[in-house]
Amino acid sequence: MSIQTTALRDDYAGLAQPEPGLTPDEIVARAAAFRPLLVEDQANCEERGTYSDAMHERFREAGLYRVLQPKMYGGYEFDLPVFARVIMEIARGCPGTGWGFCLASAHSLNVAGLFTKEGQDIAFGDDGEFAAPARGVPSGTATETDDGWIIDGLWDYCSGSPHSNYAIFGVRLIEKTPSAGPVFGTALVPREQWEMLDNWGDFIGLRASGSNSIRVDKALVPKSLVVRQNLFSIDIDGGTEGYHLHGNPMYSGRMFGFFQTEITSILVGVGFAALDEFERIIKRKLDAPASGPPGLGGGVQDFLRPYGLALGMLEAARNAVLSGAQSYMDYCAAGVVDARLYSEIDDMRIQAGLQHAAKLSGDVIDLLYQAAGTSTSAKNGSRMQRYFRDISMARTNPGLAYERTAAMLAQRTINERIAAV
Template sequence: MTELARVTIPQPEPDLQPAELIARARAMREHLREEGQATEDRGTYSPETHQMFRDAGFYRTLLPRRFGGYEFDVTTFLQVVIEIARGCPGTGWCLCLAAGHGVHIGGFFNEKAQSDALSPDGEFAAPLRGIPMGTATKVAEGWQIDGMWDYCSGSPYSTHAIVAVRLIEDGAPTGEGLALVPRKGWILMDDWRHRAFGMRGSGSNSITMDATVIPDECLVRGSLLKFDGELKSPGYELHGNPMYAGHPLGYLQLEITSILVGCAYAALDEYERIITTKKTPGPHGVARVNSPDMQRYWGLAAGKIRASEEVLLAMGRFYTKLCIEAAEDEKGFDTEQITSINASTHHAVNLAWEAVELLFRTSGTSEGGTNGSRMQRYYRDFSTARTNIGLQYESYAPRFAQAHFGLDVAALV
């Protein structure tokens, strides 16, 4: 056995269970809610909150146990994110899109890359940008990375970045790849919070790299955005967990949906505060909670949000099932099944949006229509999230049909 094969990192809490991790996230709700405005102003959550997340184990949720992670399942992670986003949607986005890529470091990169990245203490978080906005040029020491990648959500507290690159070898383009770059190899730009309409606290900054050199094992060939599964998953053989054989396009939409389900619950919580503490307009106002209209609005919204959560969790379990089947079957993932996850979770997002829009509209001008109010922030956060290319459900629907009818499935980008 080689020295590398003996590298292991202990978990801080070996007996930690998924239910306790979710409970820890739920217990932070009021802290995150109180920090919401400061998080938006700062562009990310505070260093103190970051330390709380580290202590709670959130960053380790999906990391391999061998390298200090808890290796919980995807559905557990989605439930953690819902609870965090229910306290602060921007924080939920920032945490999710940094901690959520434990499945990618554990799946796509080989043993040496994982060992080096996660040593000595199992600390890992990374934004993931799947559109190749820079280059990887083959050099004697490995690969030289150059470029600027925008919308690197989760980057402020990340230890690494995972970015798509265009490969250049012997002066000619040779395809695409995915580069794993440590924090010292990139520069974080403060170009998000001041221009964003919403999700200002999501840490969706750009990052730049200028002649950063990474070793060969930190680059894998293939595209993150293709349905044919051209990215290999050595992590399954290394860890024996089908989660590390997952298809990225089945997983990435689950992340965003979990954040927005949490955002919708945040709006519902705020609506409950409003209708239980304020009266209806006019000289004979009554407690809003006693108004049949307000009861109707709350009931409609609560039902839509609950339905969206159930769709999300069902798709999380379905994704896990697909991972198990793909690990057992050399044929890998079926494109129609992968696109069905997107199709279903898109409508979960639509249900949650309908709820947030209703709650915002009926909360009153003194709430939703007032700068600095929580209801307005949740509305802006969800509105901004809906501009994400991954949520353009009209564009994905034809791909679902193409896969079903055995036609060529159009590339995403």
């Protein structure tokens, strides 16, 4: 049995931001500046299953892990639209890196929202360095003891785990005083108390996402690192622990709109990556001997229509991401005033809209993959093939099951409106 030995501090007063004057535009620009390095290292990232240690350090030094982290704990506490902009830029450089980085860096928001100050003091530590995959499916248990909670289980698809120092898990609570039915909670487990399995990479795409499984073998954590909140059904009535600690409504949100912002931001970034590659193809055509009108290389005219369509479709998708992220912020602000102003159906509507933005980006990749032609798109090692594989893998994620979401949203909306008549 492993034991968490981090000392609890009653006098904790917070951490300083590394760069107090850093602005949203500056941090987005930093993310965009990594694009050439990310593009160049795509194949290596796939081979190793994650982005490099060197890139992790670049992200860390640039402050990218701190975008959503509370100021109290050395973060920049920017809003969700800023985070979405950062993720679109990273994924535009390398889709798998975007996926892994997003699904490790974003979850400082979950910790800031759900855990007590005592728990957050432990999580963000003495330096504010924090990254964690979040797997909300209760694939393990948390057993209550006098000394804390014993966490035990195996969680799959823990994206972003290679560079994380914590992990967030959905758990079934086994309490000292049992409840009438199953009770689900959320556990936060330090890196030294879990094992990352070497079982990622044997998939068609997103091989660089670091979506390894994690095993926890009877790890004892302090009571403050387990909360009686189900990630999939957060109780926001009266505001969460994090809202009352930080005073920011962003830390009192439901989760489906937030989780979908993560996934869709990544995939819209992948769409722009495909467009960048298609533009390189056009430039090569322009350098080829001209066989058509002046200024156009051989066959370039066949590429102009798909390029123009993709430009417009991605602009729509990008705007939808930013609008959906802002809707999440607006609903969080309304919910702390009155939880009835931010219902589960409202959260599902945000999710549904963002799913369609992701679908639009997927349609762009399909369009450009076909238009680029066999030799460019289908050849092993080509970027266009990689983007097609990545979007194919992403489509198997439940977060992109837009038809299932549509059916659930319609049923709940209809039932609610009938009941209101």
